[in-house]
Amino acid sequence: MTPTLWRLLAGRTFAAFATALIPTTLTLALLRTGSAGDLGLVLAAEMVPMLLLLPVAGVVADRFPARRVVLAADLVRAAAQLGTGALLLSGPVRIPELAALSALTGAGVAFGTPSARTLVAAVATGPGRLRVNSRLMVAQGLATVAGPAAAGALALSVGAGWASLLTGALFAVSALTLGGLRVPAPRATGPRPGFGAELRGGWAQTRRHPWFLANVMAHGVWHLAAGLLLTLGPVIAVESLGGEGAWVVVAQAGTAGLLVGAWAAGRLPVRRPLVWVAVASAAFALSLAALGLRLPVPVSAAAYFLGMGGVGLMSPLWETEIQRRVPAGALGRVGSFDTLISFAARPLGLVAAAPLAALTGTAVPLLAAAVLVAVANLAVLLVADVRAHPEREPSYALR
Structure with missing residues (x-):
């Protein structure tokens, strides 16, 4: 890779x-308050701005140089974490101030x-983009x-406040590293429409991509x-698979699968990337089915390895296809809808798991989710643009 790509990485x-x-x-810092509600409030304070601001952030990503926006976002997160560290070191935890700083972090995210995403697309061009x-x-x-x-080692050894200060320093290093990237200047496209018009145009552009x-x-x-799975999997492991150690084995197998899949994505001969994306995403159903059926630990671990391997394989392919197929001038807005769905759906699953398990038991939600994951992702293959060879795909002009 070139020095610029190493700097990006x-x-x-x-x-x-x-x-x-x-x-x-944050979890370890707030455990001392003895209130799960305080932790939930602080974590929600970060999540809500992320969800509300993402569509706006997509417009900003398309209107302004990506390098500058990423620089500013990292500096905002650095300031928020440095403020959090100072707050935690100054005395008793003050929840309102901590929630406000958490919201600032969410805005930076x-x-x-x-x-x-637009920065990666601008710096990593050509056939090497998938490898990046x-x-x-x-x-x-x-x-x-x-x-x-x-974070756990730092919080327990020197305190959560110092851990937050280190986090702020890392964001500052990221800002300095990415802020110094040399990015090709975008081509001038004439006068831009108003902010509201661009926001609406982003959704219009999104609807023009059925594959997306x-x-x-x-x-x-x-x-x-x-x-x-993240909520009910540990419960099933403890109740039916031998205890907490069983979940550790399964979870570590999933982590290994994720890394192997991501590494393999840049090395496999992929001709129809979106077909691979659909099949790899559907493989996550294996993880859900194995735990839902309470299969033995080796089988569940192997299934989780394959399921997370599919996620690891899918993610770089998906990012590369978005960056390649979506016009550069709309990439921020179109991509923000993808991120919005991701940020919103997983917390919904975390929240819904316990009530569903109370009604049906822990197995039924996972088995039903396995069916839905397989059907939803394999159904994507019915879209013609997904099956099309990249060299024969339709051209999407920015309007």
Whole structure:
């Protein structure tokens, strides 16, 4: 890779690791208050701005240079985490101030996510883009695994406040790394319409891509199912598979599968990427079915490895296809709808899992979700644009 691509990879890795530190740090900091409601409030304060601001952030990503937006978003998150660290170190936890800083972090995530996608598309061009997205996914997966462990070690050894200060510093390093990227200037397209018109135009552009809408809806189903699995899987492991150690084995197998799938995405001879995306996404049903049926730990671990391997394989392929098929001037707005569905669906699954299990038991929701994931993602193959060879796909001009 070129120095520019290495810089991109480093910056996104710093940001991903910092992001992975936050939930565990907040959880350990708020455990001392003894109130699950306080933790829920602070975490919700981050989620709500993300959901509300993403469509606006998509417009911003298309109107302004991606490098500058990502720089600003990382600096906002750095300031929020440095403020959180100072607040935690100053004395007793004050929930209103902590929630406000969490909301600021959520706003930074909302504005940074669409622009990061456009930044990758601008820097990584040509046939090598899939390999770049593959490496970014591997780095993100490693950060997701290492982040909670590092946050826990820091919070328990030196305190949650210092862990938040480190998180803020990592976001600042990401901002400096990505802010210095040399990105080709976009071609001038004449006067731009108003902000509201661009917001509406983003949805209009999204509706012009049937392959995109079909996949986004299907991905929403598996994000919802993932929320169910993350809540009910540990319960099933403890009750029926031998205890907490069984869940650790299954979860680690899933992590390994995710990393292997992401690594393989840039190396397999993929001719029809969206067909691979649909089949790989449907493979997540294996994880749900194995745990729903309470299959032995080795079988459940293998199923979770394959299911998460499909997710790891799918993600770089999907990112590359969005960046290739969607016009550059609409990528932020179109991509923001994909992120919005992802951010909203998984928490919904987390919230719905316990009430569903109380009504039907833990197995039924997972087995039903397995069927829905398989059907929703394989049904995407019915869309002609999904099956089309990339060289013969229709051309989408930006309007």
